[in-house]
Amino acid sequence: MNAEASKAEQPEQTEEWADVTPDAARRLVRAAxxxxxxxxxxxxTTRDIAGRAGMSPAALYIHYKTKEELLFQISGVGHRLALDILRSAAEGEGGAARRLAAAVRSFVRWHAEHHTTARVVQYELGALSEEHYTEIVARRREIDGVVRGIIEDGVRAGEFDVPDIPGTTLAVLSLCIDVARWFTTEGRRTPDQVGELYADLVLRMVGATDA
Amino acid sequence: MNAEASKAEQPEQTEEWADVTPDAARRLVRAAxxxxxxxxxxxxTTRDIAGRAGMSPAALYIHYKTKEELLFQISGVGHRLALDILRSAAEGEGGAARRLAAAVRSFVRWHAEHHTTARVVQYELGALSEEHYTEIVARRREIDGVVRGIIEDGVRAGEFDVPDIPGTTLAVLSLCIDVARWFTTEGRRTPDQVGELYADLVLRMVGATDA
Incomplete structure (x- = not known):
């Protein structure tokens, strides 16, 4: 789908599929x-995926009945990891500015490091079955809620000046997610550097008084 | 590729393919x-595209030798329109803040109104031939240069406070482009409302003194 996605080797900084078991299922997810x-x-095709994983189509079928089940597994794990990262930042120490900066830093780093997975998750949402799509949309609302919660804390505490909280939440998440589209390991910035830059820009977007 | 892309009717607010001639070629581009x-x-397949346009594969071949030529036509027109929009804002009246806000407003509106085209342009870059990809990358550098130019003007004039000009330029463009991913005509905001919100957020990102 994308030159960078297919050409760049994606370093596996954190094992995103650690919870997918058994090993054969994990291999299939990576191949997919x-x-x-x-x-x-x-x-x-499922045949392509099985071939990449060094397995037969029949062996794939033991773990995933359809190609769509594989996509749902990928999307489910991707969204759960994203939600965990944001929750842990939201529940961290400090005021709203510090927690929002931490959330942006780790969310950006995740989208840079796992840009191949993130692209599949974001661009293939429409290929999910209606039932699975509904489940993923619920998780996306939770993700949105975590970021909105930090922004609301900051506004209540007088730390932030935000005229449109839902709109600003949407923009902050959009800015971070789009890192997956443009990030390449051959670029001039590391995932951490992009995270630092974006944390500063987001504090400006919310009018943080100590930014 | 995406639920919203396939299900939502895209209103054709402006005729994006007006310059593609003859009519048959324009119909093929829309179908593609x-x-x-x-x-x-x-x-x-080219057969799918011809069928959608109500034409035979042989008739398609008169206008486009390959599927990739169609993609390059789409990408070329999309990038040229984006560049025109930004240039006209950059060369408009007023100081840097006013021109940057105008650029963001019209760039966002374009990505919202033409989200189907914009998604194809952004997500299928990797399917272009090497030669065509190089041409499009050159156009993307020009787009980047126009936005960077306005930000530099603002910094020079003391209107903006931007520690990282290339990074901020990248973030501003990324924020606007990602509108094409999430925007749907069934959402609560019109393209103009998203443009207004984003113009304000971007002026905050550059630390505009009169924002």
Whole structure:
């Protein structure tokens, strides 16, 4: 689907699929992410995925009945990890500015380090079944709620000046998510550097008094 | 490729393909945009595109030798329109803050109104031939240069406070481009309302003194 997705080796800074068991299922998920990223969900067959994982189509079928189940597994894990990262920042120490900066830093780093997974998760939402799509949308609302909660804390405490809280929440998340589209490991900035830059820009967006 | 892309009717607020002639070529471009948006570039055949346009594969071949030529036409027109919009804002009246706000407003509106085209342009870059990709990257550098130019003007004039000009330029463009991913005509905000919100957020990002 994207030159950078297919050409760049993605360093696995954190093991995003650690919770997917058994090993064979984890291998299939990894193969599916790379196949979807390179050619798109609809151009990928379960045979392609099994082949990439060094397995037979029959062996794939033991773990995933359909290609859509694999996409749902990928999307589910991706959204759960994103939510965990944001919750842990939101529940951290300090005032709203410090917690918002921490949330942006780690959310950006995740989207930079796992840009291949993040692209598949974001761009193939429409390929999910209606039931699975509904489940993922609920998780996306939780993600939105965590960031909105920090911004509301900051406004209540007089730390932030935000005329449109839902709109600003949307923009902050959008800015971070889009890192997955443009980030490449050959670029001039590391994931940490992008995180630092974006934390500063987001504190400006919310009019943080100590930014 | 995306639920919203395939399900929502895209209102054609401005005729994005007016310069594509003759009529048959324009019909093919429109058909290709919708086919690529629904199923992805690699899952779409020239036969699919011809069928959508009510033409035979042989008739398609008169105008476009390959599917990739169609994608390049779409990407070329999309990038040229984006560049025109930004240049006209950059060369408008007023100081840097006013011109940056105008640029963001119109760039956001374009990405909201033409979100189907914009998604194809952004997500299928990797499917371009090397030669065409190089041409498009050159146009992307010009787009980046226009926004960076306004920010530099503002810094020089003491209107803006921007510690990292290239990074801030990247973030401003990324924020606007990602509107194409999340925008849906069924959402609560119109393209103009998103443009207003984002113009305000971007003036905050650059520390505009009169924001």
């Amino acid at each position: 992410v790379h196949a979807f990223a390179e050619r798109g969900y609809h151009a990928t | 945009v919708h086919a690529f948006a629904e199923r992805g570039y690699h899952a779409t």
